Amino acid sequence: MTPQTQPDGPTQGRPGRERLNRERVLRAAIELADEHGVDAVSMRRLAERLGVVPMALYKHVANKDELLDGMVDALVGEIAPAAPGADWRTAVRARVLSARTVLLRHPWARRVLETRTHRTFAVLGYMDSTIGMFRAGGFSDELTHHVMHALGSRMWGFTQELFDDAGRPPDAPPAPVPDEATLRALAAAFPNVAAIALPAEHDGGTVVGSGCDDQAEFEFALDLMLDGFARLHERGWTRADPATAER
Amino acid sequence: MTPQTQPDGPTQGRPGRERLNRERVLRAAIELADEHGVDAVSMRRLAERLGVVPMALYKHVANKDELLDGMVDALVGEIAPAAPGADWRTAVRARVLSARTVLLRHPWARRVLETRTHRTFAVLGYMDSTIGMFRAGGFSDELTHHVMHALGSRMWGFTQELFDDAGRPPDAPPAPVPDEATLRALAAAFPNVAAIALPAEHDGGTVVGSGCDDQAEFEFALDLMLDGFARLHERGWTRADPATAER
DNA sequence: ACCTGAACACCGTTCAAGT
DNA sequence: ACCTGAACACCGTTCAAGT
Numbered sequence: 094m095t096p097q098t099q100p101d102g103p104t105q106g107r108p109g110r111e112r113l114n115r116e117r118v119l120r121a122a123i124e125l126a127d128e129h130g131v132d133a134v135s136m137r138r139l140a141e142r143l144g145v146v147p148m149a150l151y152k153h154v155a156n157k158d159e160l161l162d163g164m165v166d167a168l169v170g171e172i173a174p175a176a177p178g179a180d181w182r183t184a185v186r187a188r189v190l191s192a193r194t195v196l197l198r199h200p201w202a203r204r205v206l207e208t209r210t211h212r213t214f215a216v217l218g219y220m221d222s223t224i225g226m227f228r229a230g231g232f233s234d235e236l237t238h239h240v241m242h243a244l245g246s247r248m249w250g251f252t253q254e255l256f257d258d259a260g261r262p263p264d265a266p267p268a269p270v271p272d273e274a275t276l277r278a279l280a281a282a283f284p285n286v287a288a289i290a291l292p293a294e295h296d297g298g299t300v301v302g303s304g305c306d307d308q309a310e311f312e313f314a315l316d317l318m319l320d321g322f323a324r325l326h327e328r329g330w331t332r333a334d335p336a337t338a339e340r
Numbered sequence: 341m342t343p344q345t346q347p348d349g350p351t352q353g354r355p356g357r358e359r360l361n362r363e364r365v366l367r368a369a370i371e372l373a374d375e376h377g378v379d380a381v382s383m384r385r386l387a388e389r390l391g392v393v394p395m396a397l398y399k400h401v402a403n404k405d406e407l408l409d410g411m412v413d414a415l416v417g418e419i420a421p422a423a424p425g426a427d428w429r430t431a432v433r434a435r436v437l438s439a440r441t442v443l444l445r446h447p448w449a450r451r452v453l454e455t456r457t458h459r460t461f462a463v464l465g466y467m468d469s470t471i472g473m474f475r476a477g478g479f480s481d482e483l484t485h486h487v488m489h490a491l492g493s494r495m496w497g498f499t500q501e502l503f504d505d506a507g508r509p510p511d512a513p514p515a516p517v518p519d520e521a522t523l524r525a526l527a528a529a530f531p532n533v534a535a536i537a538l539p540a541e542h543d544g545g546t547v548v549g550s551g552c553d554d555q556a557e558f559e560f561a562l563d564l565m566l567d568g569f570a571r572l573h574e575r576g577w578t579r580a581d582p583a584t585a586e587r
Numbered sequence: 588a589c590c591t592g593a594a595c596a597c598c599g600t601t602c603a604a605g606t
Numbered sequence: 607a608c609c610t611g612a613a614c615a616c617c618g619t620t621c622a623a624g625t
Contacts, residue, residue, distance in 0.1 A: 112608080113608085113609085135597085135598065135599080136598085136599060136600085137597085137598075137599085145609075145610095146609070146610055146611075147599085147600090148600085148601090148609075148610070148611085149608080149609050149610075151600080152607085152608060152609075156599080156600075157599065157600090204454070204455065206500075207451070207454050207500060208451065210508070214529075217526075217529075217530050217533060218529075218530065220530075220532075220533055221529075221530040221531070221532045221533045222532070224532035224533060224535070224536055225532040228532055228535065234535045234536050235536075237535075237536050238536040238537075238552070239557060239560045239561075241536065242501075242557035242558075242560065242561060243557075243560060243561035243564055245499035245500045245501070245561070246493075246499060246500035249500075252492035252493060252499070253453075253454060253492050253493035253496075254489075254492075261457070279464075282461075282464075282465075282468075283464050283465065283467075283468040284468070285467075285468045285469070285471035285472040285475055286464060286467055286468045286471060288471070288475065288481045288484075289471055289481050289482075289484050289485040289488065290485075305485075310486060310489035310490075311489075313486045313489065313490060314486075314489060314490035314492070317490055317565065317568040317569075317572075318561075318564065318565070318568075320568060321564040321565075321567060321568055322564075325564075359589080360589085360590085382616085382617065382618080383617085383618060383619085384616085384617070384618085392590075392591095393590070393591055393592075394618085394619090395590075395591065395592085395619085395620090396589075396590050396591075398619080399588080399589060399590075403618080403619075404618065404619090
Protein backbone atom coordinates (compact mmCIF):
# COMPACT_ATOMS: atom_id res chain seq x y z
CA MET A 94 0.00 0.00 0.00
CA THR A 95 1.13 3.54 -0.67
CA PRO A 96 2.25 5.25 2.50
CA GLN A 97 0.65 8.25 4.17
CA THR A 98 -2.65 8.30 2.28
CA GLN A 99 -5.70 6.26 3.09
CA PRO A 100 -8.99 7.31 1.47
CA ASP A 101 -11.31 6.72 4.44
CA GLY A 102 -9.06 6.94 7.47
CA PRO A 103 -7.64 9.96 9.24
CA THR A 104 -5.36 11.97 7.01
CA GLN A 105 -4.08 14.55 9.48
CA GLY A 106 -6.20 15.11 12.62
CA ARG A 107 -7.38 12.23 14.76
CA PRO A 108 -11.05 11.54 13.93
CA GLY A 109 -10.97 14.25 11.25
CA ARG A 110 -12.65 12.32 8.48
CA GLU A 111 -11.92 14.89 5.80
CA ARG A 112 -10.66 18.42 5.29
CA LEU A 113 -12.27 21.06 7.43
CA ASN A 114 -14.38 23.65 5.68
CA ARG A 115 -16.62 26.50 6.70
CA GLU A 116 -19.80 24.50 6.35
CA ARG A 117 -18.52 21.64 8.49
CA VAL A 118 -17.42 24.13 11.16
CA LEU A 119 -20.81 25.85 11.21
CA ARG A 120 -22.72 22.57 11.27
CA ALA A 121 -20.68 21.31 14.21
CA ALA A 122 -21.19 24.60 16.06
CA ILE A 123 -24.95 24.36 15.60
CA GLU A 124 -25.00 20.76 16.82
CA LEU A 125 -22.93 21.72 19.83
CA ALA A 126 -25.34 24.55 20.68
CA ASP A 127 -28.36 22.31 20.14
CA GLU A 128 -26.96 19.69 22.50
CA HIS A 129 -25.34 21.75 25.24
CA GLY A 130 -26.43 25.38 24.80
CA VAL A 131 -24.59 28.39 23.36
CA ASP A 132 -22.33 28.76 26.34
CA ALA A 133 -20.80 25.43 25.36
CA VAL A 134 -19.84 26.83 21.97
CA SER A 135 -16.24 27.88 22.58
CA MET A 136 -13.60 27.78 19.91
CA ARG A 137 -11.76 25.19 21.97
CA ARG A 138 -14.67 22.82 22.53
CA LEU A 139 -15.74 23.20 18.93
CA ALA A 140 -12.24 22.34 17.75
CA GLU A 141 -12.18 19.32 20.03
CA ARG A 142 -15.47 18.07 18.61
CA LEU A 143 -14.00 18.36 15.13
CA GLY A 144 -10.84 16.51 16.18
CA VAL A 145 -8.67 19.49 15.43
CA VAL A 146 -6.58 22.07 17.26
CA PRO A 147 -8.38 25.36 18.15
CA MET A 148 -6.37 27.49 15.77
CA ALA A 149 -7.39 25.34 12.80
CA LEU A 150 -10.86 26.95 12.97
CA TYR A 151 -9.47 30.38 12.23
CA LYS A 152 -8.76 29.44 8.64
CA HIS A 153 -12.51 29.04 8.02
CA VAL A 154 -13.97 31.66 10.31
CA ALA A 155 -12.35 34.99 11.09
CA ASN A 156 -13.20 34.94 14.79
CA LYS A 157 -15.93 33.90 17.20
CA ASP A 158 -18.25 36.73 16.21
CA GLU A 159 -18.18 35.61 12.61
CA LEU A 160 -18.84 32.06 13.77
CA LEU A 161 -22.02 33.21 15.54
CA ASP A 162 -23.04 35.26 12.50
CA GLY A 163 -22.58 32.15 10.38
CA MET A 164 -24.74 30.09 12.72
CA VAL A 165 -27.53 32.67 12.46
CA ASP A 166 -27.23 32.76 8.69
CA ALA A 167 -27.63 29.00 8.58
CA LEU A 168 -30.89 29.28 10.55
CA VAL A 169 -32.20 32.02 8.26
CA GLY A 170 -31.72 29.51 5.48
CA GLU A 171 -34.07 27.10 7.26
CA ILE A 172 -36.98 29.56 7.21
CA ALA A 173 -39.53 28.59 4.57
CA PRO A 174 -39.43 30.79 1.46
CA ALA A 175 -42.37 33.09 0.84
CA ALA A 176 -45.40 31.43 -0.74
CA PRO A 177 -46.12 33.30 -3.96
CA GLY A 178 -49.56 34.77 -4.59
CA ALA A 179 -50.67 35.15 -0.99
CA ASP A 180 -52.07 38.43 0.33
CA TRP A 181 -49.75 40.40 2.61
CA ARG A 182 -51.36 39.25 5.84
CA THR A 183 -51.23 35.56 5.02
CA ALA A 184 -47.69 35.90 3.72
CA VAL A 185 -46.35 37.75 6.76
CA ARG A 186 -48.16 35.48 9.20
CA ALA A 187 -46.84 32.32 7.54
CA ARG A 188 -43.32 33.68 7.41
CA VAL A 189 -43.21 34.71 11.06
CA LEU A 190 -44.62 31.39 12.20
CA SER A 191 -42.10 29.57 10.01
CA ALA A 192 -39.30 31.58 11.60
CA ARG A 193 -40.73 30.57 14.95
CA THR A 194 -40.62 26.85 14.22
CA VAL A 195 -36.96 27.21 13.23
CA LEU A 196 -36.27 29.06 16.46
CA LEU A 197 -37.98 26.40 18.53
CA ARG A 198 -35.71 23.80 16.95
CA HIS A 199 -32.69 25.84 18.04
CA PRO A 200 -33.56 27.52 21.34
CA TRP A 201 -30.11 29.09 21.62
CA ALA A 202 -30.78 31.16 18.49
CA ARG A 203 -32.87 33.73 20.34
CA ARG A 204 -30.04 34.72 22.61
CA VAL A 205 -27.56 34.80 19.76
CA LEU A 206 -29.85 36.91 17.57
CA GLU A 207 -30.21 39.37 20.42
CA THR A 208 -26.48 39.95 20.64
CA ARG A 209 -25.90 40.20 16.90
CA THR A 210 -25.68 43.51 15.14
CA HIS A 211 -27.15 41.37 12.39
CA ARG A 212 -26.41 42.92 9.08
CA THR A 213 -25.16 39.90 7.25
CA PHE A 214 -26.26 39.37 3.70
CA ALA A 215 -28.63 36.54 4.66
CA VAL A 216 -30.25 38.59 7.42
CA LEU A 217 -30.66 41.62 5.19
CA GLY A 218 -32.20 39.37 2.55
CA TYR A 219 -34.72 38.01 5.04
CA MET A 220 -35.67 41.52 6.13
CA ASP A 221 -35.87 42.73 2.57
CA SER A 222 -38.31 40.06 1.53
CA THR A 223 -40.45 40.62 4.65
CA ILE A 224 -40.59 44.34 3.95
CA GLY A 225 -41.48 43.47 0.38
CA MET A 226 -44.60 41.64 1.59
CA PHE A 227 -46.05 44.82 3.08
CA ARG A 228 -45.06 46.95 0.12
CA ALA A 229 -46.60 44.45 -2.30
CA GLY A 230 -49.77 44.70 -0.22
CA GLY A 231 -49.92 48.40 -0.95
CA PHE A 232 -48.50 49.71 2.33
CA SER A 233 -46.85 53.09 2.06
CA ASP A 234 -43.10 53.09 2.73
CA GLU A 235 -43.70 55.17 5.80
CA LEU A 236 -46.28 52.83 7.29
CA THR A 237 -44.10 49.85 6.37
CA HIS A 238 -41.25 51.44 8.29
CA HIS A 239 -43.35 51.77 11.45
CA VAL A 240 -44.83 48.33 11.03
CA MET A 241 -41.39 46.70 10.84
CA HIS A 242 -40.39 48.48 14.03
CA ALA A 243 -43.58 47.31 15.74
CA LEU A 244 -42.90 43.75 14.69
CA GLY A 245 -39.41 43.97 16.20
CA SER A 246 -38.09 40.61 17.31
CA ARG A 247 -41.49 39.07 16.57
CA MET A 248 -40.31 39.08 12.99
CA TRP A 249 -37.85 36.36 14.06
CA GLY A 250 -40.58 34.34 15.75
CA PHE A 251 -39.91 35.33 19.33
CA THR A 252 -40.40 37.93 21.98
CA GLN A 253 -39.10 37.85 25.47
CA GLU A 254 -41.11 35.38 27.47
CA LEU A 255 -42.30 36.50 30.89
CA PHE A 256 -40.61 33.56 32.54
CA ASP A 257 -37.77 32.63 30.45
CA ASP A 258 -35.89 29.40 29.99
CA ALA A 259 -33.98 30.40 26.89
CA GLY A 260 -30.77 30.80 28.84
CA ARG A 261 -30.59 27.27 30.18
CA PRO A 262 -28.62 24.60 28.34
CA PRO A 263 -30.77 21.68 27.17
CA ASP A 264 -28.79 19.13 29.15
CA ALA A 265 -29.24 20.97 32.45
CA PRO A 266 -31.42 19.37 35.12
CA PRO A 267 -35.02 20.69 35.10
CA ALA A 268 -35.71 23.72 37.26
CA PRO A 269 -36.68 22.72 40.80
CA VAL A 270 -40.40 23.04 41.51
CA PRO A 271 -41.12 25.22 44.56
CA ASP A 272 -42.87 23.57 47.47
CA GLU A 273 -46.41 24.36 48.57
CA ALA A 274 -45.36 26.71 51.38
CA THR A 275 -43.15 29.04 49.33
CA LEU A 276 -45.77 28.96 46.58
CA ARG A 277 -48.39 30.19 49.04
CA ALA A 278 -46.03 32.89 50.29
CA LEU A 279 -45.34 34.05 46.73
CA ALA A 280 -49.05 34.17 45.94
CA ALA A 281 -49.61 36.31 49.03
CA ALA A 282 -46.80 38.70 48.14
CA PHE A 283 -47.74 38.92 44.46
CA PRO A 284 -51.51 38.43 44.20
CA ASN A 285 -51.74 39.74 40.66
CA VAL A 286 -49.04 37.46 39.37
CA ALA A 287 -50.78 34.59 41.10
CA ALA A 288 -54.11 35.50 39.52
CA ILE A 289 -52.85 35.24 35.97
CA ALA A 290 -50.13 32.61 36.46
CA LEU A 291 -52.50 30.00 37.79
CA PRO A 292 -54.80 29.89 34.80
CA ALA A 293 -57.44 27.32 35.70
CA GLU A 294 -57.33 27.74 39.43
CA HIS A 295 -61.08 27.29 39.84
CA ASP A 296 -61.89 24.31 37.66
CA GLY A 297 -58.90 22.01 37.34
CA GLY A 298 -56.04 20.33 39.12
CA THR A 299 -53.64 22.96 40.39
CA VAL A 300 -51.59 23.46 37.26
CA VAL A 301 -48.80 25.68 38.43
CA GLY A 302 -46.75 27.41 35.84
CA SER A 303 -46.91 25.20 32.85
CA GLY A 304 -50.60 25.81 32.16
CA CYS A 305 -49.55 28.26 29.49
CA ASP A 306 -49.36 27.61 25.78
CA ASP A 307 -46.53 29.80 24.52
CA GLN A 308 -47.35 29.15 20.89
CA ALA A 309 -50.95 30.32 21.41
CA GLU A 310 -49.71 33.40 23.27
CA PHE A 311 -47.34 34.21 20.44
CA GLU A 312 -50.10 33.95 17.86
CA PHE A 313 -52.44 36.04 20.01
CA ALA A 314 -49.96 38.91 20.02
CA LEU A 315 -49.03 38.44 16.37
CA ASP A 316 -52.66 38.60 15.28
CA LEU A 317 -53.24 41.62 17.47
CA MET A 318 -50.45 43.40 15.63
CA LEU A 319 -51.58 42.23 12.19
CA ASP A 320 -55.12 43.46 12.96
CA GLY A 321 -53.70 46.81 13.96
CA PHE A 322 -51.60 47.01 10.78
CA ALA A 323 -54.61 46.13 8.62
CA ARG A 324 -56.78 48.76 10.27
CA LEU A 325 -54.19 51.51 9.77
CA HIS A 326 -53.55 50.47 6.21
CA GLU A 327 -57.25 50.42 5.31
CA ARG A 328 -57.67 53.88 6.78
CA GLY A 329 -54.81 55.16 4.66
CA TRP A 330 -52.64 56.06 7.64
CA THR A 331 -50.03 58.76 7.14
CA ARG A 332 -47.78 60.64 9.50
CA ALA A 333 -50.08 63.67 9.12
CA ASP A 334 -52.63 61.59 11.03
CA PRO A 335 -50.56 60.74 14.07
CA ALA A 336 -53.28 58.99 16.07
CA THR A 337 -52.46 55.32 15.93
CA ALA A 338 -56.07 54.27 15.62
CA GLU A 339 -59.54 55.56 16.33
CA ARG A 340 -59.40 56.90 19.87
CA MET B 341 -2.49 59.62 66.94
CA THR B 342 -3.79 56.11 67.39
CA PRO B 343 -2.17 53.70 65.01
CA GLN B 344 -3.86 51.78 62.19
CA THR B 345 -7.14 53.72 62.12
CA GLN B 346 -7.76 56.93 60.29
CA PRO B 347 -11.39 58.00 59.80
CA ASP B 348 -11.09 59.27 56.25
CA GLY B 349 -8.07 57.50 54.80
CA PRO B 350 -7.68 53.96 53.52
CA THR B 351 -8.26 51.39 56.22
CA GLN B 352 -7.37 48.21 54.36
CA GLY B 353 -7.50 48.37 50.53
CA ARG B 354 -5.75 51.07 48.57
CA PRO B 355 -8.34 53.66 47.58
CA GLY B 356 -11.06 51.78 49.48
CA ARG B 357 -12.53 54.70 51.39
CA GLU B 358 -14.70 52.55 53.64
CA ARG B 359 -15.96 49.03 54.14
CA LEU B 360 -17.35 47.31 51.13
CA ASN B 361 -21.04 46.55 51.12
CA ARG B 362 -23.53 45.18 48.65
CA GLU B 363 -24.82 48.57 47.65
CA ARG B 364 -21.35 49.94 46.94
CA VAL B 365 -20.57 46.87 44.85
CA LEU B 366 -23.77 47.19 42.81
CA ARG B 367 -23.32 50.92 42.31
CA ALA B 368 -19.77 50.42 41.06
CA ALA B 369 -20.90 47.66 38.73
CA ILE B 370 -23.59 49.90 37.24
CA GLU B 371 -21.11 52.73 36.75
CA LEU B 372 -18.67 50.36 35.10
CA ALA B 373 -21.38 49.12 32.72
CA ASP B 374 -22.54 52.67 31.99
CA GLU B 375 -19.00 53.74 31.12
CA HIS B 376 -17.59 50.73 29.30
CA GLY B 377 -20.46 48.33 28.54
CA VAL B 378 -21.51 45.08 30.24
CA ASP B 379 -18.63 43.13 28.81
CA ALA B 380 -16.34 45.27 30.93
CA VAL B 381 -18.13 44.12 34.08
CA SER B 382 -15.92 41.26 35.19
CA MET B 383 -15.43 40.39 38.82
CA ARG B 384 -11.78 41.26 38.43
CA ARG B 385 -12.22 44.68 36.84
CA LEU B 386 -14.99 45.51 39.29
CA ALA B 387 -12.74 44.59 42.22
CA GLU B 388 -9.96 46.71 40.79
CA ARG B 389 -12.27 49.72 40.52
CA LEU B 390 -13.19 49.25 44.17
CA GLY B 391 -9.52 48.96 45.15
CA VAL B 392 -9.99 45.45 46.41
CA VAL B 393 -8.98 41.91 45.53
CA PRO B 394 -11.49 39.96 43.34
CA MET B 395 -12.45 37.50 46.04
CA ALA B 396 -13.53 40.29 48.37
CA LEU B 397 -16.64 40.76 46.23
CA TYR B 398 -17.88 37.28 47.01
CA LYS B 399 -18.73 38.26 50.57
CA HIS B 400 -21.40 40.67 49.23
CA VAL B 401 -22.60 38.88 46.14
CA ALA B 402 -22.86 35.10 45.78
CA ASN B 403 -21.52 35.00 42.22
CA LYS B 404 -21.61 36.91 38.97
CA ASP B 405 -25.18 35.93 38.19
CA GLU B 406 -26.37 37.42 41.45
CA LEU B 407 -24.37 40.54 40.68
CA LEU B 408 -26.25 40.96 37.39
CA ASP B 409 -29.57 40.27 39.14
CA GLY B 410 -28.70 42.96 41.66
CA MET B 411 -27.91 45.44 38.90
CA VAL B 412 -31.30 44.79 37.30
CA ASP B 413 -33.06 45.16 40.65
CA ALA B 414 -31.42 48.54 41.13
CA LEU B 415 -32.79 49.69 37.77
CA VAL B 416 -36.28 48.44 38.59
CA GLY B 417 -36.07 50.74 41.60
CA GLU B 418 -35.51 53.70 39.28
CA ILE B 419 -38.82 53.18 37.46
CA ALA B 420 -41.39 55.75 38.56
CA PRO B 421 -44.07 54.33 40.88
CA ALA B 422 -47.61 54.05 39.55
CA ALA B 423 -49.61 57.28 39.59
CA PRO B 424 -52.73 56.59 41.67
CA GLY B 425 -56.16 57.23 40.23
CA ALA B 426 -55.27 56.94 36.56
CA ASP B 427 -57.28 54.72 34.20
CA TRP B 428 -55.57 51.50 33.14
CA ARG B 429 -54.42 52.78 29.78
CA THR B 430 -52.83 55.94 31.12
CA ALA B 431 -51.25 54.01 33.98
CA VAL B 432 -49.75 51.28 31.78
CA ARG B 433 -48.55 53.73 29.16
CA ALA B 434 -46.84 55.95 31.73
CA ARG B 435 -45.21 52.99 33.41
CA VAL B 436 -43.82 51.49 30.22
CA LEU B 437 -42.48 54.84 29.07
CA SER B 438 -40.90 55.38 32.48
CA ALA B 439 -39.23 51.99 32.24
CA ARG B 440 -37.97 53.06 28.84
CA THR B 441 -36.32 56.24 30.11
CA VAL B 442 -34.51 54.16 32.73
CA LEU B 443 -33.37 51.73 30.06
CA LEU B 444 -32.10 54.53 27.86
CA ARG B 445 -29.99 55.78 30.75
CA HIS B 446 -28.42 52.31 31.04
CA PRO B 447 -28.22 50.85 27.54
CA TRP B 448 -26.54 47.68 28.79
CA ALA B 449 -29.67 46.80 30.80
CA ARG B 450 -31.50 45.45 27.77
CA ARG B 451 -28.92 42.78 27.10
CA VAL B 452 -28.73 41.84 30.78
CA LEU B 453 -32.51 41.63 31.12
CA GLU B 454 -32.60 39.32 28.14
CA THR B 455 -30.26 36.83 29.77
CA ARG B 456 -31.89 36.91 33.21
CA THR B 457 -34.36 34.29 34.27
CA HIS B 458 -35.66 37.29 36.17
CA ARG B 459 -37.64 36.15 39.15
CA THR B 460 -36.11 38.32 41.80
CA PHE B 461 -38.38 39.90 44.36
CA ALA B 462 -38.04 43.35 42.77
CA VAL B 463 -38.82 42.06 39.28
CA LEU B 464 -41.83 40.08 40.48
CA GLY B 465 -43.05 43.18 42.30
CA TYR B 466 -42.79 45.24 39.13
CA MET B 467 -44.72 42.64 37.17
CA ASP B 468 -47.30 42.29 39.89
CA SER B 469 -48.10 45.96 39.93
CA THR B 470 -48.27 46.13 36.14
CA ILE B 471 -50.67 43.19 36.06
CA GLY B 472 -52.65 44.96 38.76
CA MET B 473 -53.22 47.92 36.45
CA PHE B 474 -55.10 45.79 33.95
CA ARG B 475 -57.05 43.95 36.64
CA ALA B 476 -58.02 47.24 38.30
CA GLY B 477 -59.27 48.36 34.90
CA GLY B 478 -61.67 45.42 34.86
CA PHE B 479 -59.69 43.09 32.58
CA SER B 480 -60.47 39.41 33.12
CA ASP B 481 -57.57 37.35 34.44
CA GLU B 482 -57.49 35.44 31.21
CA LEU B 483 -57.28 38.52 29.02
CA THR B 484 -54.71 40.01 31.37
CA HIS B 485 -52.61 36.89 30.94
CA HIS B 486 -52.61 37.21 27.14
CA VAL B 487 -52.03 40.93 27.30
CA MET B 488 -48.93 40.53 29.45
CA HIS B 489 -47.55 38.02 26.97
CA ALA B 490 -48.26 40.39 24.10
CA LEU B 491 -46.48 43.18 25.89
CA GLY B 492 -43.43 40.95 26.34
CA SER B 493 -40.20 42.88 26.61
CA ARG B 494 -42.10 46.07 25.75
CA MET B 495 -43.12 46.02 29.38
CA TRP B 496 -39.47 46.84 30.13
CA GLY B 497 -39.43 49.68 27.67
CA PHE B 498 -37.68 47.95 24.80
CA THR B 499 -38.01 45.60 21.91
CA GLN B 500 -35.30 44.43 19.62
CA GLU B 501 -34.37 47.23 17.29
CA LEU B 502 -34.01 46.38 13.62
CA PHE B 503 -30.49 47.71 13.57
CA ASP B 504 -29.14 47.31 16.94
CA ASP B 505 -26.40 49.12 18.77
CA ALA B 506 -27.17 47.77 22.23
CA GLY B 507 -24.21 45.42 22.11
CA ARG B 508 -21.56 48.07 21.59
CA PRO B 509 -19.74 49.56 24.58
CA PRO B 510 -20.30 53.31 24.93
CA ASP B 511 -16.61 54.12 24.66
CA ALA B 512 -16.19 52.31 21.35
CA PRO B 513 -15.52 54.37 18.25
CA PRO B 514 -18.67 55.14 16.24
CA ALA B 515 -19.63 52.61 13.58
CA PRO B 516 -17.98 53.43 10.26
CA VAL B 517 -20.32 54.99 7.73
CA PRO B 518 -20.40 53.04 4.45
CA ASP B 519 -19.24 54.88 1.37
CA GLU B 520 -21.51 55.91 -1.49
CA ALA B 521 -20.59 52.95 -3.70
CA THR B 522 -21.34 50.15 -1.22
CA LEU B 523 -24.49 52.03 -0.21
CA ARG B 524 -25.66 51.99 -3.81
CA ALA B 525 -24.81 48.29 -4.10
CA LEU B 526 -26.77 47.53 -0.94
CA ALA B 527 -29.77 49.49 -2.18
CA ALA B 528 -29.69 47.50 -5.40
CA ALA B 529 -29.47 44.16 -3.59
CA PHE B 530 -32.10 45.06 -0.99
CA PRO B 531 -34.54 47.50 -2.61
CA ASN B 532 -37.19 47.08 0.05
CA VAL B 533 -34.81 47.79 2.88
CA ALA B 534 -33.62 50.83 0.98
CA ALA B 535 -37.18 52.06 0.47
CA ILE B 536 -38.00 52.17 4.16
CA ALA B 537 -34.53 52.91 5.52
CA LEU B 538 -34.15 56.14 3.57
CA PRO B 539 -37.22 57.88 4.93
CA ALA B 540 -37.22 61.31 3.29
CA GLU B 541 -35.56 60.36 0.07
CA HIS B 542 -37.74 62.59 -2.08
CA ASP B 543 -37.88 65.87 -0.21
CA GLY B 544 -34.79 66.36 1.95
CA GLY B 545 -31.08 65.99 2.20
CA THR B 546 -30.10 62.33 1.92
CA VAL B 547 -30.53 61.28 5.53
CA VAL B 548 -29.11 57.80 5.55
CA GLY B 549 -29.91 55.64 8.50
CA SER B 550 -30.33 58.01 11.34
CA GLY B 551 -33.51 59.57 10.03
CA CYS B 552 -35.44 57.31 12.40
CA ASP B 553 -36.86 58.34 15.76
CA ASP B 554 -36.69 55.22 17.92
CA GLN B 555 -38.77 56.77 20.67
CA ALA B 556 -41.57 57.58 18.20
CA GLU B 557 -41.38 54.06 16.80
CA PHE B 558 -41.61 52.58 20.25
CA GLU B 559 -44.68 54.65 21.08
CA PHE B 560 -46.28 53.79 17.73
CA ALA B 561 -46.08 50.08 18.55
CA LEU B 562 -47.06 50.58 22.17
CA ASP B 563 -50.17 52.51 21.22
CA LEU B 564 -51.03 49.92 18.60
CA MET B 565 -50.99 47.26 21.30
CA LEU B 566 -52.90 49.39 23.81
CA ASP B 567 -55.56 50.08 21.18
CA GLY B 568 -55.84 46.37 20.54
CA PHE B 569 -56.12 45.60 24.25
CA ALA B 570 -58.82 48.26 24.69
CA ARG B 571 -60.83 46.92 21.78
CA LEU B 572 -60.75 43.34 23.08
CA HIS B 573 -61.59 44.45 26.59
CA GLU B 574 -64.55 46.55 25.47
CA ARG B 575 -65.89 43.64 23.47
CA GLY B 576 -65.67 41.40 26.53
CA TRP B 577 -63.14 39.04 24.97
CA THR B 578 -63.00 35.50 26.30
CA ARG B 579 -61.21 32.40 25.13
CA ALA B 580 -64.55 31.11 23.82
CA ASP B 581 -64.24 33.89 21.24
CA PRO B 582 -60.84 33.01 19.84
CA ALA B 583 -60.79 35.57 17.02
CA THR B 584 -58.39 38.25 18.13
CA ALA B 585 -60.48 41.06 16.69
CA GLU B 586 -63.15 41.68 14.08
CA ARG B 587 -61.98 39.88 10.99
C1' DA C 588 -16.59 39.16 59.97
C1' DC C 589 -14.29 40.53 56.34
C1' DC C 590 -10.38 40.57 53.14
C1' DT C 591 -6.19 38.18 50.85
C1' DG C 592 -3.10 34.99 47.84
C1' DA C 593 -2.31 31.36 45.28
C1' DA C 594 -4.20 28.16 42.38
C1' DC C 595 -7.45 25.68 38.97
C1' DA C 596 -9.83 25.14 34.92
C1' DC C 597 -11.21 27.62 31.60
C1' DC C 598 -11.54 31.59 27.64
C1' DG C 599 -10.28 34.10 22.55
C1' DT C 600 -6.53 35.11 19.86
C1' DT C 601 -1.42 36.22 18.09
C1' DC C 602 2.65 34.61 16.27
C1' DA C 603 6.01 31.66 14.45
C1' DA C 604 6.49 27.54 12.84
C1' DG C 605 5.56 22.95 10.58
C1' DT C 606 3.92 19.88 6.39
C1' DA D 607 -2.90 26.07 1.62
C1' DC D 608 -3.91 24.28 5.66
C1' DC D 609 -2.92 22.69 10.34
C1' DT D 610 0.01 22.85 14.79
C1' DG D 611 2.22 24.38 19.43
C1' DA D 612 3.36 27.40 22.57
C1' DA D 613 2.29 31.54 24.58
C1' DC D 614 -0.38 35.87 26.19
C1' DA D 615 -3.77 38.22 28.50
C1' DC D 616 -7.71 37.43 30.19
C1' DC D 617 -12.07 34.89 32.76
C1' DG D 618 -15.13 32.95 37.27
C1' DT D 619 -14.48 30.56 41.29
C1' DT D 620 -12.50 27.23 45.22
C1' DC D 621 -9.85 26.72 49.09
C1' DA D 622 -6.95 27.72 52.83
C1' DA D 623 -5.28 31.17 55.09
C1' DG D 624 -4.66 35.83 57.28
C1' DT D 625 -6.33 39.91 60.49
